[in-house]
Amino acid sequence: MYHALLTRRYLFRRVIPLLAMLSVALCVAMVIIVLSVMGGFLDMVRVSARQLIGDVAVSRPIIGFPYYEEMLSEITALPGVECAAPMIETYGLVKMPDGDVVSKAIFGIDTTSFSAVTTFSDALIWKPLSDDELKDVDDNDYRQPNVAFLDWDADYKRQMLARFHDDALNLGQPDAKEGAVLGVEINPYNQRLQLGQYSVMHQRYWMPVNDITITVIPITERGAVATAESRKLPVFNEFFVGRFDVDSNYVFVPFKVLQSMLKMGPAQVETGEFERDANGDYVRDEFGDPIPILAAGPGRCTKIIIKAAQGQSDDELKEEVEQVCLEVMARHPKEIRNVFVMTWEKQIERYLGAIKKETALVTTLFSIISTVSIFMVLAIFWTIVQQKTRDIGILRAVGASKFGVAWLFVRFGLALGILGAILGCALAYVIVWNINPIHTVVGEITGTYIWDPEVYYFSELPNEVNPTHAALIMCGGVVFAVLGSLIPGMRAAMIDPVTAIRYE
Amino acid sequence: MPSGKPAQSELLISARNVHKTYRLGRILVPVLHGVDLDVKAGEWVAVLGASGSGKSTLLHILGSLDRPDEQDGKRGTVSFHGQDVHQQSAWVQNEYRNGKVGFVFQFYHLLPEMTVAENTALAAMIRLGRFGYQKHHHEIREAANTLLDAFGLGDRLDHRPAELSGGERQRVAIARALMNEPEILLADEPTGNLDSVTGGQILDVVARTHSERGLAIVMVTHDQTVADRADRIVSLESGRIV
Numbered sequence: 001m002y003h004a005l006l007t008r009r010y011l012f013r014r015v016i017p018l019l020a021m022l023s024v025a026l027c028v029a030m031v032i033i034v035l036s037v038m039g040g041f042l043d044m045v046r047v048s049a050r051q052l053i054g055d056v057a058v059s060r061p062i063i064g065f066p067y068y069e070e071m072l073s074e075i076t077a078l079p080g081v082e083c084a085a086p087m088i089e090t091y092g093l094v095k096m097p098d099g100d101v102v103s104k105a106i107f108g109i110d111t112t113s114f115s116a117v118t119t120f121s122d123a124l125i126w127k128p129l130s131d132d133e134l135k136d137v138d139d140n141d142y143r144q145p146n147v148a149f150l151d152w153d154a155d156y157k158r159q160m161l162a163r164f165h166d167d168a169l170n171l172g173q174p175d176a177k178e179g180a181v182l183g184v185e186i187n188p189y190n191q192r193l194q195l196g197q198y199s200v201m202h203q204r205y206w207m208p209v210n211d212i213t214i215t216v217i218p219i220t221e222r223g224a225v226a227t228a229e230s231r232k233l234p235v236f237n238e239f240f241v242g243r244f245d246v247d248s249n250y251v252f253v254p255f256k257v258l259q260s261m262l263k264m265g266p267a268q269v270e271t272g273e274f275e276r277d278a279n280g281d282y283v284r285d286e287f288g289d290p291i292p293i294l295a296a297g298p299g300r301c302t303k304i305i306i307k308a309a310q311g312q313s314d315d316e317l318k319e320e321v322e323q324v325c326l327e328v329m330a331r332h333p334k335e336i337r338n339v340f341v342m343t344w345e346k347q348i349e350r351y352l353g354a355i356k357k358e359t360a361l362v363t364t365l366f367s368i369i370s371t372v373s374i375f376m377v378l379a380i381f382w383t384i385v386q387q388k389t390r391d392i393g394i395l396r397a398v399g400a401s402k403f404g405v406a407w408l409f410v411r412f413g414l415a416l417g418i419l420g421a422i423l424g425c426a427l428a429y430v431i432v433w434n435i436n437p438i439h440t441v442v443g444e445i446t447g448t449y450i451w452d453p454e455v456y457y458f459s460e461l462p463n464e465v466n467p468t469h470a471a472l473i474m475c476g477g478v479v480f481a482v483l484g485s486l487i488p489g490m491r492a493a494m495i496d497p498v499t500a501i502r503y504e
Numbered sequence: 505m506p507s508g509k510p511a512q513s514e515l516l517i518s519a520r521n522v523h524k525t526y527r528l529g530r531i532l533v534p535v536l537h538g539v540d541l542d543v544k545a546g547e548w549v550a551v552l553g554a555s556g557s558g559k560s561t562l563l564h565i566l567g568s569l570d571r572p573d574e575q576d577g578k579r580g581t582v583s584f585h586g587q588d589v590h591q592q593s594a595w596v597q598n599e600y601r602n603g604k605v606g607f608v609f610q611f612y613h614l615l616p617e618m619t620v621a622e623n624t625a626l627a628a629m630i631r632l633g634r635f636g637y638q639k640h641h642h643e644i645r646e647a648a649n650t651l652l653d654a655f656g657l658g659d660r661l662d663h664r665p666a667e668l669s670g671g672e673r674q675r676v677a678i679a680r681a682l683m684n685e686p687e688i689l690l691a692d693e694p695t696g697n698l699d700s701v702t703g704g705q706i707l708d709v710v711a712r713t714h715s716e717r718g719l720a721i722v723m724v725t726h727d728q729t730v731a732d733r734a735d736r737i738v739s740l741e742s743g744r745i746v
Contacts, residue, residue, distance in 0.1 A: 001638070397607045
């Protein structure tokens with residue numbers, strides 16, 4: 001009983017134990033915060049990657065593959081497939097409204113099928129908002145009816161926003177207007193508002209009222225480079241998915257437009273014959289290969305992205321899709337030479353692997369650093385034992401055993417560890433839940449933003465705590481505190497009671 | 505609680521050939537040189553000696569806080585009811601200090617974090633353990649309060665030692681020593697830190713306890729007037745009873 005009584009009194013009547021408790025709390029908070037941010041980062045990469053690339057993809061980068069429509073219809077017919085969409089990926093130059101030219105990833109999509117597989121349509125920014133949605137947007141957001149924009153009145157602005165949205169949703173549809181949708185971080189004049197929405201520093205550079213010119217270089221099926229193609233396109237809309245590499249790098253244009261610009265349209269298929277000069281010799285490309293004669297044939301795409309049906313495993317679906325691809329390839333052995341079928345995880349394996357390793361490394365490092373709490377507790381308890389030497393003598397004189405004296409201090413360490421761990425966990429929850437505002441405020445004060453979205457890909461820091469991880473880390477904090485109190489506890493037990501009684 | 509003074513015939517505690525030497529760095533300092541002492545049940549013995557004569561060391565050895573050294577291959581003994589205390593297990597020695605012996609020190613030695621009532625109940629807390637104490641909490645608290653009341657500290661139960669005078673602290677220390685109804689009180693200069701009036705009051709408390717409870721007392725002191733209150737006086741000079 002005296003253990004409980006003295007533990008309580010020692011804990012709250014002196015400053016030193018509170019310092020030990022604080023060290024445990026800070027270590028627990030530190031590891032929870034690091035693991036929440038890094039683990040959350042990993043989860044965000046997983047979720048966002050999957051949302052943008054589907055569950056399984058058939059791809060042949062740059063050159064692409066023909067008969068994709070045939071392959072698409074057979075894949076879509078698979079029972080494990082919810083939907084699928086063809087797309088073309090390439091790199092190109094984008095001339096911005098202010099005259100700057102930047103290199104970006106250009107994607108040819110058909111919004112309807114692409115949105116069915118991905119969350120693209122939800123990511124479009126410029127659209128009229130319902131009254132409910134308007135409550136949650138920044139007062140400077142152009143979508144607010146009362147925010148002045150150019151010389152548009154509220155009704156006209158609403159109509160225009162509706163048009164921008166519809167045009168973006170119809171991107172790639174037959175008879176729809178040709179245009180482009182850009183990641184919101186591409187326009188350097190865009191600025192992020194406090195609540196996470198976007199505005200533009202100069203209204204004349206607001207993308208939906210501007211055009212861009214994209215330039216791409218077609219590459220033949222044999223890898224030869226053709227003449228660059230440029231096309232001026234109005235910007236319909238901008239999107240925000242929260243992954244910085246996507247928001248700052250992706251430009252979506254209609255599938256048919258990019259297919260045509262890259263000479264991947266239906267007219268471009270090899271006949272098996274090669275061009276010859278007047279002497280009957282082969283005309284050769286820059287690599288010395290004969291140039292094939294092209295004839296009307298099926299168009300090409302570089303990728304088909306597939307969304308699995310509910311409950312379908314990615315690996316099983318991949319096998320089924322591979323089977324379909326083999327069958328289609330068998331029917332067109334000359335035209336389809338090779339395609340890759342990969343799950344979403346495989347597609348970003350190296351990237352994901354690097355983040356996993358980084359998460360494990362950082363968490364391990366911080367866990368090692370947090371062992372400093374053992375030594376903090378040890379040092380503080382050593383001092384406490386020194387200060388309480390006479391108390392130890394008194395307890396022994398009144399009949400307390402050596403074990404009882406040791407347990408008094410170990411119990412004290414346990415209590416201190418539990419309270420420190422609870423305090424640290426609470427602190428970590430408060431910080432992680434508010435990590436983005438804290439990051440902004442610290443950045444504004446110091447001028448340094450630790451979480452650079454250009455490095456970490458996401459515009460916001462992850463702000464969720466995994467309760468299981470938090471509980472395990474709390475247990476670790478308690479164990480560290482007990483370990484720190486063990487040696488001082490044993491020392492207390494070994495103190496000679498006569499020496500202790502006489503201790504001044 | 506026992507009352508009435510028992511016949512002083514039964515030998516309660518007996519020290520034989522007790523030697524003790526302390527080491528101060530490289531120097532060996534002999535303190536006790538073969539002390540023999542018998543204390544009967546209910547007897548009050550004063551051990552009179554100058555400072556450094558080994559009085560406190562003898563008291564610590566009697567109370568099993570310390571143990572005698574070997575001399576010529578033989579270790580001195582302290583027997584309690586005929587049983588050699590220092591041959592017992594650590595557990596039994598703890599119980600001996602907790603239940604058979606009550607210590608009173610010159611500097612009171614109360615735990616500063618505990619209240620007067622809690623300090624008094626400390627020995628009972630140790631004896632009963634957590635669950636036993638919780639079960640008998642009210643009885644223990646009542647016994648402690650009764651003791652403190654008897655010593656004129658009924659209105660000081662929830663005070664901390666720092667809020668008490670020297671005399672009050674020593675009375676709390678005596679109450680703590682009596683909590684488990686020991687058979688012998690080992691008092692180390694209980695009035696040494698008090699003025700003569702307060703010291704006299706403390707001796708009155710000790711005398712009353714001795715007479716009412718029939719408690720054996722070994723009190724070490726350097727003060728002849730204090731020693732005169734005892735039934736018997738033994739003198740300790742240079743580590744020997746003379």
